[in-house]
Amino acid sequence: MAGFLDAVLLQAGYNAALVTIGATLLGIAAGTSGTFLFLRKRALVSDAMAHATLPGIALAFLVMVGFGGDGRNLAGLLLGAGASALIGLYLVDWIVRHTRLAEDAAIGAVLSVFFGFGVVLLTVIQSLDRGRQAGLEDFLLGATAGMLMQDAVLIAVGGALVVALIVILRRPMTLVAFDPGHAAALGLPVGRIDLAMMGLVLAITVIGLTLVGLILIIALLIIPPVTARFWTDRVARMLLIAGCVGGAAGYLGAALSATAPDLPTGPIIVLIAAGLFTLSLFFAPRRGVLAAVLARRRFQARVHWRQGLLSLARAEPIHDPLTLRILRAAGAIRPDGVATDKGRALAAKSLRDERRWDIARAIHQDTALTGRYDGLTPIEEVFTADQIADFDARIGAPQPVGAA
């Protein structure tokens, strides 16, 4: 525990501190670039890309050994990873454009073929004399033990660069993700912006290989944005929250793994991100599960309130105890069940709104509107003034209520 505290406070040695900072920056960069991937609905493409790095890593190792160098040179391995990921990405694109296969099928095909080929190459390397200590399998799940300082610097600088590029490109990427047709009509180079987005994701994948590993990097790209989506309805805030979630996961995960070097870094980072996701899933306001349960109960109360008022308006007897309690609490009826002046006024208004809603629902077929027909949402919040005037014109003049 003391070790973990030291790691969190960046006191567990120079290298550990550097790795932690690198992982934080990587998490921020992955969360923000993943946000656009998610909004553009291309999340799974990044999984194919990540798995496609494996043969590149293995081939780069073999080439470097073949030229008599040290096969473990990180820059060389990452270059190989990037090149084969690019080929994988291009293949997915090519299959979608030139065959009748859909993108998910293309992703599945490319992912499994590249990964399978990579595993075969890894097995071959392990059987070589010089390959025993290569440690290439660390790229599968990530490992920080034995990470050199220059590696940590590479991750930190790469992550910072990606974040900077996202800040610069956030506006065009948002436009393209929301409405590519309109963006193209404005003159935005949609193809090149998509390419830039995939390029950023490729960079994250490659520099994240050492920390998170190629199998789980997709989690760091996708979990932060889906977590952020629970908390906000605006892209700018979603970027900020996704960056924080990714950064926190990277920071805590790297610190934990510095304390317990036997644990693989990638899965720990991903588990922490998943924990934040689960918290959001349950406790986020409005979009969370708990909020949904509470909203359902509020909705129940609203239904009783509306039914009670309508019964008052139509001078019908009310028997339901919950309805009576709600009406009494709001001062719409006296303890003996007789409507107050306030109750009568509210009842008249609700009857009129009911007629407006009848007409509204006959005209508007949208679920977005009928879903808001819950009795207590003022109709003025759902429709514009001219729309309501249109309903009123169809109803006719206001009628006295409760006369019959």
Add this chain to the structure above:
Amino acid sequence: MPERLRLAADDGAMLSDHADVARAALSVRGMTVSYGEKPALFSVDATFPVGAMSAIIGPNGAGKSTFLKAALGLVPMVSGEVQFFGQSLAQARARIAYVPQRASVDWDFPTTVIDVVLMGRYRSLGLLRRIGRAEMALAQEALARVGMEGFANRQIGQLSGGQQQRVFLARALAQQADLYLLDEPFAGVDAATERAIIAVLKDLNAAGKSVIAVHHDLSTVVDYFDHVFMVNVRAMAQGPVASAFTTTALSQTYGGRLGAGQLDQLHPAGS
């Protein structure tokens, strides 16, 4: 000197043709677009006058939306030439606003009404400029013009179909264009929204702007528009509504799809 005379005449014809193109908000020559082997549009010529309210009509699958998309370079043309105000698309881009079909986007996208309208200001905002008070005022004014001023901070997923269409129109208004290209602006909207949209479009038209809309409701063509272009893969008829919107042209465009009774109810010119 018959040779010279013929050249002079050719010159004159070219000049007048050029002047004609410059007077057109959109002119298209020989546009052919195909999805796979089957042409969606074949060798279409069309001219839309500056300052007109123009409708593009035709049956389903006739290539109406494709015509707009190809003119805007959103789908590739196999052949053809497109000019806006006598200029190329790239030169005239800032003068054109496009309103796509609202079903073409995901309305659960995390954005608010005002943010969507501000997207229309991208050309002046660019990559990094902060959204200033002037830009914000422009966007608010565009929202007010479509009757949605109270909805600025609403999440777009909470809007009705008609309100979504109004937001799309507001985004186009914020572009302050000279030519508005709308793809089925009245499809699936309520009556109040249809009235609001047509009022905005007529205001634009009164201010000298040009409007071209893909339209599907033949019964409102005469009320809403003054120029019509009928298309069914090929260009079928075009011209002022008063003279070109005829029963003959309609039955040619729609083939057997319109009954004689339906045609009579439209009261087009010449019937």
